[in-house]
Every structure is written in structure tokens, then in C-alpha cells.
Amino acid sequence: MTAxxxxxxxxxxxEPRTQPGRREEIDRLARLRRPGWGTVAGALAAVAxxxxxxxxxxxxxPALVDGLPHVADFVSRMFPPSWEELPVxxxxxxxxxxxxxxxxxxxxxxxxxxxxxxxxxxxxQPWIRSSARTFINVFRAIPELMWALMFVASVGLGAFAGTxxxxxxxxxxxxxxxxxxxETADMRAWDAAAATGARKSQxxxxxxxxxxxxxxxxxxxxxxxxxxRAASLLGLVGAGGIGMELNQQLRLFEYGSVMTxxxxxxxxxxxxxxxxxxxxxxxx
Amino acid sequence: MTVLEAADVTFRYPDxxxxxxxxxxxxxxxxxxxxxxxxxxxxxxxxxxxxxxxRPSAGAVAVEGVELAALHxxxxxLAQHRIGLVFQEFHLVGRASVLSNVLVGRLATANAxxxxxxxxSRADRTLAxxxxxxxxxxxxxxxxxxxxxxxxxxxxxxxxxxxxxxxxLLADEPVANLDPVLAAGxxxxxxxxxxxxxxxxxxxxxxxxxxxRVAQRVVGMREGRIVFDLPVGEVTDPVLADLYANEELAxxxxxxxxxxx
Numbered sequence: 001m002t003a004x005x006x007x008x009x010x011x012x013x014x015e016p017r018t019q020p021g022r023r024e025e026i027d028r029l030a031r032l033r034r035p036g037w038g039t040v041a042g043a044l045a046a047v048a049x050x051x052x053x054x055x056x057x058x059x060x061x062p063a064l065v066d067g068l069p070h071v072a073d074f075v076s077r078m079f080p081p082s083w084e085e086l087p088v089x090x091x092x093x094x095x096x097x098x099x100x101x102x103x104x105x106x107x108x109x110x111x112x113x114x115x116x117x118x119x120x121x122x123x124x125q126p127w128i129r130s131s132a133r134t135f136i137n138v139f140r141a142i143p144e145l146m147w148a149l150m151f152v153a154s155v156g157l158g159a160f161a162g163t164x165x166x167x168x169x170x171x172x173x174x175x176x177x178x179x180x181x182x183e184t185a186d187m188r189a190w191d192a193a194a195a196t197g198a199r200k201s202q203x204x205x206x207x208x209x210x211x212x213x214x215x216x217x218x219x220x221x222x223x224x225x226x227x228x229r230a231a232s233l234l235g236l237v238g239a240g241g242i243g244m245e246l247n248q249q250l251r252l253f254e255y256g257s258v259m260t261x262x263x264x265x266x267x268x269x270x271x272x273x274x275x276x277x278x279x280x281x282x283x284x
Numbered sequence: 285m286t287v288l289e290a291a292d293v294t295f296r297y298p299d300x301x302x303x304x305x306x307x308x309x310x311x312x313x314x315x316x317x318x319x320x321x322x323x324x325x326x327x328x329x330x331x332x333x334x335x336x337x338x339r340p341s342a343g344a345v346a347v348e349g350v351e352l353a354a355l356h357x358x359x360x361x362l363a364q365h366r367i368g369l370v371f372q373e374f375h376l377v378g379r380a381s382v383l384s385n386v387l388v389g390r391l392a393t394a395n396a397x398x399x400x401x402x403x404x405s406r407a408d409r410t411l412a413x414x415x416x417x418x419x420x421x422x423x424x425x426x427x428x429x430x431x432x433x434x435x436x437x438x439x440x441x442x443x444x445x446x447x448x449x450x451x452x453l454l455a456d457e458p459v460a461n462l463d464p465v466l467a468a469g470x471x472x473x474x475x476x477x478x479x480x481x482x483x484x485x486x487x488x489x490x491x492x493x494x495x496x497r498v499a500q501r502v503v504g505m506r507e508g509r510i511v512f513d514l515p516v517g518e519v520t521d522p523v524l525a526d527l528y529a530n531e532e533l534a535x536x537x538x539x540x541x542x543x544x545x
Contacts, residue, residue: 192375192441195335196448197365197392205400206388210380 074255081263082256088245089257089264096241097268099162100231104224106163107170108216114171115178116204121187136175144169144230148239159240166227166234177219181212214283221276228272232265285313286349287452287484288334293343295329295508303329305508306343311452311484316475318499318516319488322528326508327488331456334486335369336360347452365392368445368483370455370474374437378430382421382440385429386412389447408447415443418480419473435466442474446481453478453485460490467491471498492524 035043116122117132144165151161185208193203209216235243242261249257288311295304303326311317319327332338333345336352344351352363368389376385390408391399416425419439424432429440438458445453458474459467471487475498478485489495495502495516502519504511504527511527512519 188371188373188375189377191337192369192371192444193388193391195337195364195367195369196389196444197361197363198388199361199391199396201396202391202394202399205402206380206384206391207377210377210384214379 077255078259078262080256081259082254083260085249085254085257085260086264089242089261092235092242092245092261093264093268095159096231096235096243097228099159099166099234099241100224100227103163103166103231104170104220104227106167108174108220108223110167110171111174111178112209114175115182118175118179119182121183121185121190122200122204122208132175133179136172136179139168139172140176145233145237148234149237152238157238157240162231162234162239162241165239166231169230170223170227174219174223177223178212178216181215181219182208185212218280218283221280225269225272225276228269232269287311287313287315287347288486289346290330290334291344291346293330293333293340293345295326295333295338296341303508304333304340307505307508307510308343309503309510309513311486313484314482315501316478316485316487316499317501317503318495319486319503319505320490320492320495320524320527321505321511323490324507325505327490327505328456329508330505331454331486331488335367335454336364361392365448366451368448368450368453370438370441370445370453370458372457372460374434374441374461376429376437376440376444378428380429381425382416382427382429382432383409383412383425385440386416386443386447389444392448411449412443412447415446416440419443419477433466434462435470438462438470439473442470442477446477450483453483455485455487457488457490459494464491468494468497474498495519 114132114136117128118136120129123129123132147168148162148165151164155161155164189211190203190207193207194200198206231241231243232246233241233243235241235245236247238244242265246258246261249255249261288309290307290309293304293307294302296302307326307330309317319330321327329338333340334347336345336347339353345353347363347367350363352360355363377388384402387402387404387408390404390412394404394408413422413425416422419442421432421436421439421443424436429437432440438461442458453474455474459470462470471489471494474487475485477483487495487499496519499516501513501515503513504519504523506527512523514523
């Protein structure tokens with residue numbers, strides 16, 4: 001112990017006497033690094049992609065400036081909001097919430113078995129995991145609005161098509177999230193349960209889910225938020241909810257009604273956000 | 285009658301580390317055996333081989349004449365069910381209730397379908413509560429496992445192992461995470477329950493005084509080999525000094541290296 005202390009004292013006094021070779025090494029490491037060729041090329045490529053995407057996106061500065069008066073005109077015509085529209089907007093918002101909540105609940109329930117198959121620590125067999133992950137990734141790549149279009153074509157116009165679209169989108173989206181949550185789970189209690197002779201399904205019900213349900217519930221609320229937004233738009237393709245009415249009022253140039261609809265959506269989504277963040281804080 | 289028999293068990297980890305070299309032990313029914321040794325002696329690996337969690341690279345482990353490593357599926361689960369395990373870090377479901385943690389030990393023989401909904405038979409629930417009461421946790425049955433103290437958690441884990449109605453109880457450093465006063469209490473509880481249930485037990489311990497206090501027989505291990513296997517009365521201070529001798533040398537060497545660095 002004393003030897004260690006002595007050694008430290010010695011090191012402190014020895015510092016100024018750094019050997020010349022060491023000095024150079026320190027200078028070299030302290031110097032600013034010159035960017036490598038790869039970095040320069042990468043930066044140029046990023047600028048090029050940005051330039052290309054702004055032309056192909058039709059971004060037009062002057063048009064935006066010219067259009068500002070029209071935007072102001074459009075906004076001014078939205079006032080005052082039309083209160084006759086309010087009962088209709090509220091009724092459709094309830095339908096929208098119905099679509100979002102039903103879709104989230106069904107989707108979450110469906111996502112759990114899918115997530116279990118995709119989690120390496122639950123099913124270590126590579127072929128199970130990779131087929132589940134591929135399935136999830138393929139279905140996740142298709143946006144909910146496209147699913148809605150397809151379901152409208154197959155089950156007809158209305159809320160049912162929207163609910164199916166949200167259910168499908170949620171189940172694959174959540175499956176991915178849950179699989180990642182399961183893979184990072186603490187497996188000690190799982191292994192202990194396995195050593196008692198419990199089946200895998202029993203371990204899921206008694207160990208894995210009880211451990212993970214707060215995190216899963218917190219993500220579910222977050223996804224519900226997103227699903228209410230998505231369900232508000234589904235009406236644009238005829239899949240029920242408030243979007244259908246919004247589309248119609250826009251076409252009729254009834255901007256007062258449009259404003260009412262936007263306000264209802266705003267209030268609902270903001271209060272949902274508030275509720276879900278309060279609830280989520282209690283979970284985690 | 286022999287409950288546990290290990291014959292020339294050698295274990296090599298995939299990285300090439302040889303953890304056990306030709307370990308042979310035999311434990312008779314009703315015996316309480318402590319396995320002692322410095323850390324890195326291979327006690328935990330031996331525990332895993334006994335429990336069927338690891339398969340020996342060579343040699344065989346048989347519990348009640350059945351070689352666990354050779355079994356699969358349902359037979360394996362039912363054989364595992366006959367061995368209760370207690371781990372150093374408890375391995376409980378923290379967010380679940382104490383009762384639910386103990387009921388995990390009854391799953392292997394419960395209805396495969398209804399148990400998924402946490403529906404367990406009255407007999408299973410009664411057994412779990414009875415065991416919890418006997419380890420002094422009658423008041424904590426409905427509490428969350430992570431709200432308990434370390435000593436209480438290990439008692440929950442003990443109740444879980446006992447709820448399996450095992451023949452053999454294996455414990456790997458069950459009190460290494462607890463302070464000495466609590467540790468003695470938990471070890472006493474483990475041994476009391478083992479006696480009351482008429483079980484056979486093998487306890488991995490690193491605390492010599494605890495081992496002497498509860499075991500009838502002590503197996504000393506060092507560097508993956510058995511150094512001695514003696515009734516507790518014959519485990520004298522020189523024998524123990526010999527077991528830990530090299531460890532002190534190694535510790536001294538490490539100190540010297542630290543100074544030199």
C-alpha cells in the first residue's frame with residue numbers, strides 16, 4: 001500500500017521530464033485531424049442528394065413567397081369556424097377514435113405472438129426468427145393508407161376498412177418493437193422458470209409478460225397516439241372517420257367547417273397526448 | 285440410496301477454459317453437502333452440470349439414476365421438476381407478486397392451458413402460501429417481489445424451489461449477495477426447510493463458517509478439481525488453509541504486480 005503511494009508521488013514529479021519521443025506523440029495526437037477522402041466524398045454526396053431531392057420535390061422559393069397572400073386568404077376564410085359543423089365533427093371524431101382504439105387493441109394482441117417468434121431469446125432457431133422478421137419487415141414497408149385503400153376495395157367503404165388497416169399496421173409495427181423489447185429482457189427469471197420444468201408458453205405468461213407489460217403498455221399508448229392521427233386521415237380514401245368529412249368540406253369550399261374539424265382533431269389529439277404521457281409516467 | 289452421482293465430470297467452455305476436471309461426487313439421500321472453494325474453483329459450473337443446465341464435456345451426472353443430459357421434451361421437464369434450484373441473484377420476477385413467483389414452481393405439473401391465464405388449482409395455491417408462511421413470509425404473499433429485502437427475496441426463491449416438491453435442492457452461492465447477519469439467517473432457513481421436507485441438498489458456499497455450521501459433509505474444490513471430500517468434523521483449519529493457500533499466494537502476487545505497474 002505504501003509502495004503504491006510512493007510510486008504515485010514519483011510519477012507526479014517526473015511529469016515535466018517527458019522524453020522527447022513522447023512529446024512528439026502527444027503533439028501528433030493533439031493535432032486536428034484532417035478529414036479523410038471518404039469524409040469529403042461523403043459530404044459532397046450528401047450535398048448532391050439534397051440538391052437533387054429539392055429539385056425533384058418541386059420546391060420553389062418564389063412560388064412560396066408569391067403564394068403567401070393566398071395562404072393568408074385561405075386561413076382568413078377559415079374564420080369564424082362553423083359551429084353547425086360541430087356535432088357532425090364530434091360524431092365523426094368518436095368514430096375515428098373507435099377505429100384507432102379497436103385497431104390498436106387488436107393489433108397489439110396480434111403483435112405479441114409475432115414478436116415472440118421474432119425474438120432470438122424466445123425462439124433461438126434462426127429460421128423461425130428470420131422468417132418472422134422478414135414477414136414483419138415486408139408488411140411494415142406498406143403504409144397504412146395503402147392498406148386502407150386495399151381494404152376499401154375488398155370490404156367496401158367505411159370504418160371497418162379503416163379498422164382493418166390500423167390493426168394490420170399496428171400488429172406489424174408493434175411486433176417489431178416488442179421483439180426488440182423481449183430481446184433485451186433480463187432472462188434470469190426465465191431461465192430459473194425453465195429449470196423448474198415450466199413450458200415455454202407458461203414462461204411467457206408468468207415471467208416474460210409480467211416483466212415487460214409496463215414497457216409494452218407505454219409503447220402501446222404512444223402508438224395509439226399515432227393511430228388516432230392515422231385514423232383521422234383514413235377517410236381521405238373512404239375508410240371511415242373524420243377525414244371523409246374533411247375532404248368533402250374542402251371540396252365544397254366550406255372553410256369554416258374545415259376549421260371546426262381541424263379544431264376537433266387538435267383538441268382530441270392534444271388531450272390524448274396529455275393523458276397518455278401522464279399514464280406512461282406512472283408505468284415506467 | 286444415492287440421489288446425486290457425478291462420475292468423472294469434465295467441463296470445458298466453448299472458449300477452451302477447462303472449468304472441471306474429472307470431478308466425482310456421490311450424495312446420499314438426506315445428506316446436506318457444502319461445496320467450498322475460492323472463486324473460480326468451478327463450483328458454479330458443477331452446480332450447472334448437477335442441475336442439467338450444462339452438459340458435461342465428458343463424464344456423467346445422474347440424479348436418482350436418471351441422466352438429465354440424455355432427456356428431451358416432456359421427460360426432461362419432469363426430471364428438472366424434481367430438482368429445486370436456488371441462485372445467487374434470486375432470479376425472481378420482480379414485478380410479479382411473491383405468490384406468483386412461488387407458483388412458477390408448480391407450473392410443470394399444472395394444466396398447460398388454464399395456467400397460461402394464471403389460473404392455478406387450489407392445492408397449488410395452498411402449497412405455495414403454506415411454504416411462504418413457513419419461511420416467514422406469510423404477510424408478504426401479495427406484495428411485489430421487488431419490494432422485498434434481499435433476504436426475503438432469497439426466501440421467496442427457496443419457496444419457489446420447494447414448491448416443486450423436489451427430491452434434491454441445489455443452491456449456488458445462495459447468500460453471497462447478503463450481509464453476514466442476513467446470510468446466516470437465510471442459510472439456517474434453507475437447511476431447516478431441507479430437513480423438514482426430508483430433502484437432499486448441495487450448497488455452494490464460499491463462507492467457511494457457514495459451511496461448517498450447516499453441512500454434514502464438505503467438498504473442497506480448487507481449479508476445477510476436488511481437493512477433499514470429508515465429514516464436517518474432519519474439516520480442520522489446516523485442511524482449509526491448504527484449500528485457500530494458493531489463492532492467498534495469487535492475491536499476494538496480484539498485489540505485487542499492482543505495485544510494480
